[in-house]
Amino acid sequence: MEKERCGWSHQNEAMTRYHDEVWGVPIREDQQLFAKLMLDINQAGLSWNTILQKWDNFDHAYDHFEIAKVAAYPPEKVASLLQDPGIIRNRRKVAAAVNNAQRVLEIQQEWGSFSDYLWSFVDGKPVINDWASLAEVPATSPLSDQIAKDLKKRGFSFVGSTTIYAFLQAVGIINDHLVTCFRHQELVEETMK
Template sequence: MIEQVKHRCPWLDTTKSDYVIYHDEEWGVPLYNDTKLFEFITLESAQAGLSWYTILKKRDGYKKAFANFDVQKVAEFTPDDIDQLMLNEGIVRNRLKIVATVNNAKCFIKIQKEFGSFSNYQWQFVGGKPLVSNLNNIEDTPAITEVSTAFAKDLKKRGFKFLGPTTVYAHMQACGMVNDHSNDCFRKEKIISEYLGLTLWL
C-alpha cells in the first residue's frame, strides 16, 4: 500500500528532519501554558535578525541557559549571570538580547500578576481563539498584521525589548494565535479540528 504524500507549508525545508518535526508537532498549535509562552517569546526575541532555524538548533542550549524557561528564575539573573551567558556557545551571544530576555522576564511576571496569567493577556488580542488565515501561496503570508502591531505596541509600552510587530507576528504564528499553515498543508485542518474553539489547552 502506497503511503499518501503529506503536503506541508511551502516555507519548510523538508530536508531538515528537526525542522519538519517542529512544523508537524508544534508550529501553529494553540498554546496557553505560560512557561511555554515565555520560551517562545524568548526564542523569538533571540531570532531577531537571524533565521528561525538558527534558533531552533540552539533551543536546547537556551533551555539550559535560561533555567528551563522558569520566568521567576530568569527575572533574578544578575549582571554576573549575564556575563557568564556571554561565554555560552549554546545560545546567541548578543548582550543586548540576553539583557532583553532578563528584562522581558520581569515584564512577563508583571503581566501575570495583572491578568492572572500571561496567556490571558496574550490571547485577548485575538478574542481567545485562533485566527485562521486563507493562504494558498507563500506570498500570501503577511509579515505583520494590525493585531501583531497592536500586540507589539502594548508589549513595548509594558517595557519588553526585541519584540517588534514582525517578531510578534512570528510568535503569534508559532503558538497558534493565528493558524498560518497553508491551505494544502495537512496540519491546517488537523489543528482546526483538534483545537479551534478550545478555551484552554496546556
Template sequence: MKTEPSVAAKSTSCARCAWVNEDPLYIDYHDHEWGVPVHDDRLLFEMLLLEGAQAGLSWYTVLKKREGYRRAFDGFDPHRIAVYDDVKADELMKDEGIIRNRLKIQAAITNAKCFLKVCEEFGSFDKYIWQFVGFEPIRNRWRDIREVPATTKESDAMSKDLKKRGFKFVGSTICYAYMQACGMVNDHTLDCDFANAD
C-alpha cells in the same frame, strides 16, 4: 516567522508548508508545534524569549539552539531569569549553545521581569496575550507562502502594548511570528496537510 528558502520537506505521506526544510527537527516543529494553540504560561514565555532571539536571524537557526537555551536559561523559568545579574549575563555571553548577543540576553532578563508583572496583573500571561486575537485562533486560508503577511493589525497592537509594558525585541514582525508559533494564528498554507488541523 522568517522563512527559509523554499525547500519542501520530502515525505511520501505528508505535504507541508514550503518553508520547511528536510531536517527532522524542523519537520517535527512544523508538524507538532507551529500553529498549535498554546495556553501554558511557561511555553508562552519560552516562545517569547526565542522569538526575540530570532531577530535578524532565521527561525531554523534559533530552533537548532533551543536545547541550548533550555539549559542556559534554567528551563525558561521566568522567576529565575528575572533575577539574573551582570555576572550571569557575562556567563551567558560565553555559552556557545545560545546566540551570544548581549542585547538579546539583557532583553530576556528584562522580559522575564515584565512577564511576571503581566502575570500578576492578569492572573496569567495566557489571559493577557490571547486578548489580541479575541481569545480564538485566527485561521487563515493562504494559497501560497508569499501571501502570508509579516505583520497584521493584531501584531501591531500586541507590539505596541508589550513595548508600553517594557518588553524588548517585540516589534510587530516578531509579534506576528510569535502569534504563528503559539497558534494564535494558523498560517499553514492550503497545500499543507496541516492547514485544517485543530
C-alpha cells in the same frame, strides 16, 4: 503518500518535525509562551533553523525559561550567558530576556497569567488565515502591530511587529499553515473541540 506541508518545512528533518508537531499549536501555558517569545526574539536577524538547532542549549542556559528565575538573573549569570557558545551571545538579546521576564511577572500580577493577557487580543480563539501560498503570508498584521505596541508600552524590548507576528504564528494565536497543508485543517478541528 507524502503529506502536503508548508514549503518552509522541507529544509531538514528537525524543521519538518517542528512544523508537524509544534508550529501553530495553541499554547496557553505561561512558561512555554515566554520560552517561545525569547526564542523568536533571538531569531531576529537569523534563520529559524539556527534557533531550532540551539533550542536545547537555550532551554538549559535559561533554566528552562522559568520566568521568575530569569527575571532575577544577577550580573554574573548574564555574564556567563554572554560566554555560552551554545546560544546567541548578543548582549541586547540576553538583557531583553531578563527585562521581558520581569515584565511578564507584572502582566501575571495584573491579568492572572501571561496567557490570559495574550489570548485576550483574540477573544481566546485563534485567528485562522486561509493562505494558498507562502507569498501571501504577511510579515506583520494589525494584530501584531497592536500587541507589539502594547508590549512596548509595558516596557518589553525586542518586540517589533515582525517578531511578534512570528511569535503569534508559532504559539497558535494565528494559524498560518497554508490551506494545502495537512496541519491547517487539523489545527482548525482541534480548536473547535
